[in-house]
Amino acid sequence: MIAKKIAIFASGSGSNTQSIIEYFQQKENIEIALIMCNKSNAFVVQRAQKLGVKCIVFNSETFKNNLGFLDILSKYEVNWIVLAGFLLKIPEYIIEDFQGKIINIHPALLPKYGGKGMYGMNVHRSVIENNETESGISIHYVNKNYDEGKMIFQASCAINAGDSPEDLANKIRLLEHQHYPKVIEETIKNSTQ
Numbered sequence: 001m002i003a004k005k006i007a008i009f010a011s012g013s014g015s016n017t018q019s020i021i022e023y024f025q026q027k028e029n030i031e032i033a034l035i036m037c038n039k040s041n042a043f044v045v046q047r048a049q050k051l052g053v054k055c056i057v058f059n060s061e062t063f064k065n066n067l068g069f070l071d072i073l074s075k076y077e078v079n080w081i082v083l084a085g086f087l088l089k090i091p092e093y094i095i096e097d098f099q100g101k102i103i104n105i106h107p108a109l110l111p112k113y114g115g116k117g118m119y120g121m122n123v124h125r126s127v128i129e130n131n132e133t134e135s136g137i138s139i140h141y142v143n144k145n146y147d148e149g150k151m152i153f154q155a156s157c158a159i160n161a162g163d164s165p166e167d168l169a170n171k172i173r174l175l176e177h178q179h180y181p182k183v184i185e186e187t188i189k190n191s192t193q
Helices: 015-024 043-051 060-064 069-075 092-097 120-129 165-190
Strands: 004-010 030-037 055-057 080-083 102-106 134-141 151-158
Touching: 004 015, 004 165, 015 030, 015 043, 015 165, 030 043, 030 165, 043 055, 069 092, 080 165, 102 165, 120 165, 134 165, 151 165
Parallel strands: 004 030, 004 080, 030 055, 080 102
Antiparallel strands: 102 134, 134 151
């Protein structure tokens, strides 16, 4: 069986990216082909080097207007795209080219706390300010609207009285690392495409 190849799109520190790479190092049928990053100073770039995974840093113009962007993905024989803390909206040309093959993780229980500007600590602060008793993660397919693609998986955690946004962020990170790599694997394996 030919291995499916994933490109991870990341913008930040890359803890999820590292978790995914380490998980798939032990797998035969799915491999991480490369990391695409839109910020040259993002810590994920250093993580990629340490883990021996090719990392390409691109600018938003190249990304937005497909100035060779699909060519890069094609060169590395990418079949699937996984977003891991990626902050740019995916352009329609990529959504069309990778129809049903782009997976994202969101640090809240969608449809609550989704949409433009709802990422990272912005989400956790909003959840805490609204006195929610639980939060969690949502893993979903990507479509042309922020956080509105078809749901694949959700997991929740309790919010205790006195939890800070940072406390919640730590709980969410644990859920992400526990579930995201496995859900990616199951989704790809169960895909008929």
